[in-house]
Amino acid sequence: MIPASPTQPSSLPLEQLSPSSRTRIPDAHADAAFTLDERELAERRARSKRRLHTVQIPAIRAIGFVVLCTMVLLQEPAGARFGHEARLLLALDLIYPLLSWIALRLCFGRTGPIDLGLVFLHLDILAWLPNLGRLETSNLFFGYLLLVRVADQTGFGMRRALYFDNVVTVAYLGWSALASAHGSPVATWSQRLTIAATIYLIGIYLSLTGAVTEQLRGRTRRAVRTARQLVAELQHETKQLEAQAVELEHARRAAEEASRIKSQFLAVMSHEIRTPMNGILGTIELLLLTHLSQNQQQLAKLAQQSARSLLGLMEDLLDLSRIEAGRLRLQPVMFDLRALLEEVVELTRVTAGQNQITVSAHLPATLPRSVHADPMRLRQLLLNLLHNAVKFSPPRTGRAMLEAVVLDSRPGRARVRFEVRDNGIGIPSDQLERIFEAFAQVDSSATRRYGGTGLGLTIVKELVDVMGGHITAESSPGVGSVFRVELEFATEGDINGSL
Secondary structure (H helix, E strand, O other): OOOOOOOOOOOHHHHOOOOOOOOOOOOHHHHHHHOOHHHHHHHHHHHHHHHHHHHHHHHHHHHHHHHHHHHHHOOOOOOOOOHHHHHHHHHHHHHHHHHHHHHHHOOOOOOOOOOOOHHHHHHHHHHHHHHHHOOOOOOOHHHHHHHHHHHHHHHHHHHHHHHHHHHHHHHHHHHHHHHOOOOOOOOOOHHHHHHHHHHHHHHHHHHHHHHHHHHHHHHHHHHHHHHHHHHHHHHHHHHHHHHHHHHHHHHHHHHHHHHHHHHHHHHHHHHHHHHHHHHHHHHHHHHHOOOOOOHHHHHHHHHHHHHHHHHHHHHHHHHHHHHHHHHOOOOEEEEHHHHHHHHHHHHHHHHHOOOOOOOEEEEEOOOOOEEOOOHHHHHHHHHEEEEEHHHOOOOOOEEEEEEEEEEEEEEOEEEOOOOOOEOOOOHHHHHHHHHHOOOOOOOOHHHHHHHHOOOOHHHHHHHHHHOEEEEEEEEEEOOEEEEEEEEEEEEEEHHHHHO
């Protein structure tokens, strides 16, 4: 007899949502899925409403009438035979819910503005009253059974529960008047009025609980509505992110292709330009061996210096393109590390002597004699650092020093730190991270004042990475800079052991 509360569209956790914003499951459990499709929502609500009014509520009503039949049977004296009135009552309790169920199944949604389910809820009260007349002969308490109709309507809200509270109270008073008119000695009017008042007051209390239920349902609806809005926004943002991801992927591929083409172009152009530049340098050297006037000698030497600078730039571009393309290959061999370091310092002194800059070296006695590495790339790395130190040091008072520090030495392996110091113009701390970027200069005027393209430190950084090392820099404006490179070498013992 107690109908279920109106079902609400239920939802699943957001992590169970499919990319299409819904989870498809069999129709028998369709209400358990979450969807943002308005058409799907309307279909689910319609199915839920039909199931509520044609299956759930009629089933519970039928169970309630079966309970009434059982109560009527239990009230009959043991061994007594049912009279005609009792049999009619039992037939009413069994046939009426069955017929109403059939009517709801066949006519639901076809009665226009008339709510057939609500009509049967009123007719139920009339069907209960004959049972009440038979039950109250043993106990007037059975009159309170009418409150069941109020209780089962609290799920629909306070107003509906209050409405049925008035209906059952009026129905009980009408039944009482009918029983009094037929001279029923079961109860006096004062007793029936007391029961009617009690039914009404208890019904009001039950209706107030319906207000709480209604508030909770309202909060649930708002929460579900908010959740749907959030999911819709999340779905929209997800689509935007997916579109952005596709665009970024296209941009990444385009950038990689452009970088590949750039590196290939640099490699080709550097190689092609280097060939005629070597011819120009050779021609200038031959020209300098001829009889030239002093002015012609100066012009030829200037052309030779410019050609060498241009050739050096081509070599840097070629190395950078090889590194970016991943085609730079080390060629490790055994060599004398101390001799290589001394050679680097001597080569740098030739350049530094023109500006009277002091170039020195500090090489400890613990430095390993023979190491296994690529001597050409190590020489290039250290020369770039020393030339950079010389370039930014002040003439006549400038100093550049190469220091080697053995950090770890064990049989077969040695870790060495190379430090290149200068007392040049220095680098601001907020610019230190940029100095290893290609074509980067701390000051845009540095290119005009000191020359260079900003590729030297970039190549140094890439070479250190290829060699498996680590490079850091410290500097203070007006004080100077220190570049530290840590590399690990295999020594002669490790090479022999591996052989």
